[in-house]
Amino acid sequence: MPIEIPKDKWPGSVRKVTIGATAAEGGTRTKSVTVGGQTTMPYMQFEAPTPNTPVVAIEIKSRKPEDWSPLLADVWGDAMNDPAEWAKKAEEAGADIIVLALMLEDSIDDAVNAVKSVLGATGLPLIIWGPGQAEKDNELLVPVAEATKGEKVVLGICEDKNYRTIVATAMANGHLVEARTPMDVNLAKQLNILITDMGLPAERIVMDPTTGALGYGIEYGYSVMERLRLAALQGDAMTQLPMMVTPGFEAWKAKESKVGEGVPEAWGDWATRGIHWETVTAIALVESGADIIVLRHPESVKRVKEAIAELMVLA
Amino acid sequence: MAISGIQIYKLLPQTNCKECGFPTCLAFAMKLAAKQVELSACPYVSEESKKQLAESSAPPIRLISLKANGTEVKVGNEVVMFRHEKTFYNKPGLFVRVKASDADLAKKVAEADAYTVNYVGMDFTIDGFAVEADGGDLATAIKAVRGASKRPLILIGDAATLPAGLDACSGEIPMIYAADSSNWEAMADLALKYKATLAVKGESLDELADLTQKIQAKGVEDMVLDLGGKNMAEWLTRSTQVRRLALKKNFRALGYPVITFPGNVDDPAKEAVYAAQAISKYAGFVVFDTFTPELAYALLVLRENIYTDPQKPIQVQPGIYEINNPTADSPALVTTNFSITYFSVANEVEGSGQPAWLVVTDAEGMSVLTAWAAGKFDAERIAKAVKEFDVASKINKKQIVLPGHVAVLSGELEEELAGWEIRVGPREAVDLPAFMKQAL
Numbered sequence: 001m002p003i004e005i006p007k008d009k010w011p012g013s014v015r016k017v018t019i020g021a022t023a024a025e026g027g028t029r030t031k032s033v034t035v036g037g038q039t040t041m042p043y044m045q046f047e048a049p050t051p052n053t054p055v056v057a058i059e060i061k062s063r064k065p066e067d068w069s070p071l072l073a074d075v076w077g078d079a080m081n082d083p084a085e086w087a088k089k090a091e092e093a094g095a096d097i098i099v100l101a102l103m104l105e106d107s108i109d110d111a112v113n114a115v116k117s118v119l120g121a122t123g124l125p126l127i128i129w130g131p132g133q134a135e136k137d138n139e140l141l142v143p144v145a146e147a148t149k150g151e152k153v154v155l156g157i158c159e160d161k162n163y164r165t166i167v168a169t170a171m172a173n174g175h176l177v178e179a180r181t182p183m184d185v186n187l188a189k190q191l192n193i194l195i196t197d198m199g200l201p202a203e204r205i206v207m208d209p210t211t212g213a214l215g216y217g218i219e220y221g222y223s224v225m226e227r228l229r230l231a232a233l234q235g236d237a238m239t240q241l242p243m244m245v246t247p248g249f250e251a252w253k254a255k256e257s258k259v260g261e262g263v264p265e266a267w268g269d270w271a272t273r274g275i276h277w278e279t280v281t282a283i284a285l286v287e288s289g290a291d292i293i294v295l296r297h298p299e300s301v302k303r304v305k306e307a308i309a310e311l312m313v314l315a
Numbered sequence: 316m317a318i319s320g321i322q323i324y325k326l327l328p329q330t331n332c333k334e335c336g337f338p339t340c341l342a343f344a345m346k347l348a349a350k351q352v353e354l355s356a357c358p359y360v361s362e363e364s365k366k367q368l369a370e371s372s373a374p375p376i377r378l379i380s381l382k383a384n385g386t387e388v389k390v391g392n393e394v395v396m397f398r399h400e401k402t403f404y405n406k407p408g409l410f411v412r413v414k415a416s417d418a419d420l421a422k423k424v425a426e427a428d429a430y431t432v433n434y435v436g437m438d439f440t441i442d443g444f445a446v447e448a449d450g451g452d453l454a455t456a457i458k459a460v461r462g463a464s465k466r467p468l469i470l471i472g473d474a475a476t477l478p479a480g481l482d483a484c485s486g487e488i489p490m491i492y493a494a495d496s497s498n499w500e501a502m503a504d505l506a507l508k509y510k511a512t513l514a515v516k517g518e519s520l521d522e523l524a525d526l527t528q529k530i531q532a533k534g535v536e537d538m539v540l541d542l543g544g545k546n547m548a549e550w551l552t553r554s555t556q557v558r559r560l561a562l563k564k565n566f567r568a569l570g571y572p573v574i575t576f577p578g579n580v581d582d583p584a585k586e587a588v589y590a591a592q593a594i595s596k597y598a599g600f601v602v603f604d605t606f607t608p609e610l611a612y613a614l615l616v617l618r619e620n621i622y623t624d625p626q627k628p629i630q631v632q633p634g635i636y637e638i639n640n641p642t643a644d645s646p647a648l649v650t651t652n653f654s655i656t657y658f659s660v661a662n663e664v665e666g667s668g669q670p671a672w673l674v675v676t677d678a679e680g681m682s683v684l685t686a687w688a689a690g691k692f693d694a695e696r697i698a699k700a701v702k703e704f705d706v707a708s709k710i711n712k713k714q715i716v717l718p719g720h721v722a723v724l725s726g727e728l729e730e731e732l733a734g735w736e737i738r739v740g741p742r743e744a745v746d747l748p749a750f751m752k753q754a755l
Contacts, residue, residue, distance in 0.1 A: 045548060214620065219620040223397070223398055279591070288595075311547050
């Protein structure tokens with residue numbers, strides 16, 4: 001006798017968000033990327049197909065970071081000295097989107113030049129992060145947003161303490177924003193409300209609920225994402241946004257990935273461990289509903305993309 | 316699915332005879348629902364009612380326990396789809412598969428068996444071994460495994476090869492793998508004879524449910540399910556459907572834990588990815604072909620993280636922690652024992668390369684601000700920690716650094732810790748390296 005499979009029927013759905021603009025859409029990207037649109041929990045394709053494939057972004061920096069793991073420095077090599085070269089290599093490694101992180105040392109000219117050179121080197125859509133200090137973020141992101149008007153880049157990172165300037169310049173220049181909150185469902189909702197209250201349409205927000213790395217609080221990020229997605233499907237409008245997470249940043253900050261010496265023997269081979277740490281962190285977050293997964297190592301990118309492709313197969 | 320007192324009452328004689336010790340049948344039913352009495356206290360309950368009540372009180376996902384000499388792995392008995400709804404209870408067993416014909420069998424088992432890794436004060440190991448009768452002599456292989464490990468076993472073979480292996484581990488409760496539509500009767504007989512747990516394999520959930528019902532009718536109660544699945548999507552779909560059917564529909568035929576073999580993909584990189592999905596999404600037994608410390612460590616930590624009770628966050632053992640080999644001149648930084656707080660602080664200090672002592676106070680696993688608001692991180696507790704961990708004996712200068720968020724405690728702390736200098740550090744861990752460099 002065939003079993004009757006219980007199916008969840010949800011009243012709500014995740015919004016579709018499109019990043020990047022092609023020439024026809026007023027930009028210069030060779031393609032744009034659309035995420036979101038789900039009407040089910042992650043990959044429950046027996047209920048409804050997942051309309052847009054979650055994507056992998058690769059994080060690069062405007063100048064060579066001194067504090068990255070030597071494993072990453074080895075794999076990217078000299079390309080790290082030039083954001084345009086780095087972006088090209090990231091595209092070859094399979095990135096769907098480039099995340100370009102500006103740095104504290106950057107002047108306004110440096111920042112604008114770095115962004116323009118990356119736009120010239122790759123046809124992929126762009127997410128641009130400020131250096132992470134409110135004043136400096138605003139100082140760099142406004143001219144960058146103006147210089148890229150119409151490209152539909154994602155500007156980040158909006159947090160509750162600093163979002164107004166970034167949102168205003170995104171509105172003025174046709175861009176999107178990344179809204180980050182520290183692993184809490186209500187804080188995520190609240191920031192989305194504050195941003196939409198300023199007049200930016202929800203279709204131009206990607207939310208970043210933050211995660212910890214494997215072993216460093218991933219369970220909080222994991223459950224907050226599941227709860228946000230459940231709330232979205234139940235019809236809570238201010239949670240109905242695609243989710244972006246940064247397992248690359250988190251995992252490569254962890255000692256397990258970052259260093260190879262002075263660690264317990266039971267941790268095993270460093271190079272393999274670093275990739276496992278990033279990949280396992282990312283896979284758990286893919287299962288909990290991530291739409292944009294920001295990674296750092298090309299091998300992790302390959303593995304996570306293959307996993308997503310398998311998850312997208314219709315039964 | 317829990318059954319209510321009223322539903323139980325309908326199955327009782329409703330005579331209020333009081334022989335059970337309660338004034339009415341309803342009162343007795345309520346106690347039964349609360350699991351405070353046994354049904355056997357009622358002398359008049361019908362056989363039919365007994366059967367119904369036993370069925371409805373059984374857990375929706377059967378608890379399966381594999382046992383060896385003094386070691387045990389328990390899986391199943393889960394009650395939620397998402398960990399935030401309550402918690403995931405019984406961590407999936409992580410097993411390593413070895414082949415009977417492998418000349419290095421004993422060495423491989425000994426190596427994996429000896430593996431232990433520490434994560435925030437807990438020691439993790441793998442749980443057992445799966446031994447495959449791949450043409451080699453299973454009895455000899457089991458004896459070799461038993462010479463190297465006491466952990467529970469899964470025996471992989473057919474009805475012809477398994478008995479010798481089962482004889483070689485008599486007295487244990489192993490799992491045998493696997494019954495399918497062609498051999499289920501012989502496998503069920505073996506499971507019964509040797510009191511083994513039986514893995515059941517099917518090409519679809521319909522076929523699996525059909526098999527488990529037939530096997531159960533022969534008297535086998537302890538089963539696990541191999542869902543097959545040709546890719547991650549199919550496995551995730553089936554695993555979710557099985558869990559839903561058990562939890563939401565109380566569907567007994569699939570109310571068993573799931574076993575999966577990520578190594579079947581024959582690619583160590585994908586094996587890791589498949590295993591991460593299996594641990595996140597409801598597997599009960601995960602059997603690897605690749606045993607390496609770096610993979611075992613990552614997956615043991617993932618399992619711990621996913622199965623952590625969301626109501627009881629992982630706590631770090633209170634104490635004094637050394638970061639970057641501190642000396643008597645290094646600063647002593649105070650924080651709480653909430654794991655994320657600890658990790659944030661420890662990571663920043665570690666990343667800065669500057670040595671420090673970290674005084675982790677027992678704040679009942681709360682973050683700095685939460686603990687302070689709840690009265691679990693006050694001057695008294697901090698002073699107690701400083702004294703208990705004998706911080707004074709580690710450092711030359713009697714000075715501690717408080718998190719900036721609790722600057723308000725410094726006056727009180729000066730009273731509690733006479734002769735100590737109380738410094739106020741930054742509010743956020745990320746600012747610690749700069750603070751340590753400039754202010755200390």
